[in-house]
Amino acid sequence: MNNAIQIRRLTKSYGKARGITNIDLTIPEGAFFGFIGPNGAGKSTTIHTLLGLIRADSGSASIFGTDIATKNKKALLSQIGYLPAEAVFYPGMRVREILRFSASLRRTDCTRSAEELCERLSLDTSKKAEELSFGNRKKLGIVCALQGNPRLCIMDEPTSGLDPLIQREFFAILRERHAQGTTIFLSSHILSEIQRYCTRAAVIREGRIIACDSVEALSQTNAKRIQVQSCQDLSAFAASLSDTLDGIRGIEQAEHGIRFLYSGDINRLLQFFAAHPVSDLSISEPDLEEIFMHYYLDTDGGVQK
Numbered sequence: 001m002n003n004a005i006q007i008r009r010l011t012k013s014y015g016k017a018r019g020i021t022n023i024d025l026t027i028p029e030g031a032f033f034g035f036i037g038p039n040g041a042g043k044s045t046t047i048h049t050l051l052g053l054i055r056a057d058s059g060s061a062s063i064f065g066t067d068i069a070t071k072n073k074k075a076l077l078s079q080i081g082y083l084p085a086e087a088v089f090y091p092g093m094r095v096r097e098i099l100r101f102s103a104s105l106r107r108t109d110c111t112r113s114a115e116e117l118c119e120r121l122s123l124d125t126s127k128k129a130e131e132l133s134f135g136n137r138k139k140l141g142i143v144c145a146l147q148g149n150p151r152l153c154i155m156d157e158p159t160s161g162l163d164p165l166i167q168r169e170f171f172a173i174l175r176e177r178h179a180q181g182t183t184i185f186l187s188s189h190i191l192s193e194i195q196r197y198c199t200r201a202a203v204i205r206e207g208r209i210i211a212c213d214s215v216e217a218l219s220q221t222n223a224k225r226i227q228v229q230s231c232q233d234l235s236a237f238a239a240s241l242s243d244t245l246d247g248i249r250g251i252e253q254a255e256h257g258i259r260f261l262y263s264g265d266i267n268r269l270l271q272f273f274a275a276h277p278v279s280d281l282s283i284s285e286p287d288l289e290e291i292f293m294h295y296y297l298d299t300d301g302g303v304q305k
Contacts, residue, residue, distance in 0.1 A: 004029040004183040010059035020207040034198035035187040042207040081150035085157040087141030089129040096125040102144040110147040117143045135161040229257035229280040
């Protein structure tokens, strides 16, 4: 299988500010790929460097086997639909004019595709750019990115500002494009989106890739989600629990009790509970968002900086 994206030891520094360091990433053509990380982790920097919008300090990046540094970059970029995290448009232009201008950059007639997308996303094409809300600017950016039926779609935080119904329609459109063979690269800090729609994902923290696998594999862990209710003083109960057992992460107070992730010996946990006034106990599998926190929490249960 050919690769849509190949990144090797890509590094971009902003002096003292965090950039990205030695990013390695391979995305097969036809994948629905998630790029996970909180704001400031390096997602947008990776994308901007991949697209040649900023120059890397070292390393390489290629799209469909062609290095992004190619002199024929226009031909390469014409195969890509890109939605930035914050889309900005020329003031004074109406939505329909912006869409025609965007299509002209690809030198293709996208009228029918744009009209369909605007209808599905409830985007008024008669409004001027400065009259659009943040959510409608996001819709316009989506249509600009998708109207030319690109071979690769790179979406950076695409659902921020969209109401739930439009989010659902947006992902329906992406799934249709993916079924037609389009490669989807979805950058997001919303874990439920990645778990629901992507087949593979990479986790980025502080400018470095710390995990990359199928979403199914990333979701597999020996950690369990524990929720326990107790009539004991909860602060003292939580402190005693943390002092007694290893493998506890993300401990927080819940209604009438506490919850946390536990990757230690389950028998020792049950022995601890048997010796304390516990009124209710729930043990279940964590979701991807909780597993993701495993990558961001230190061994003491605090967030890594």
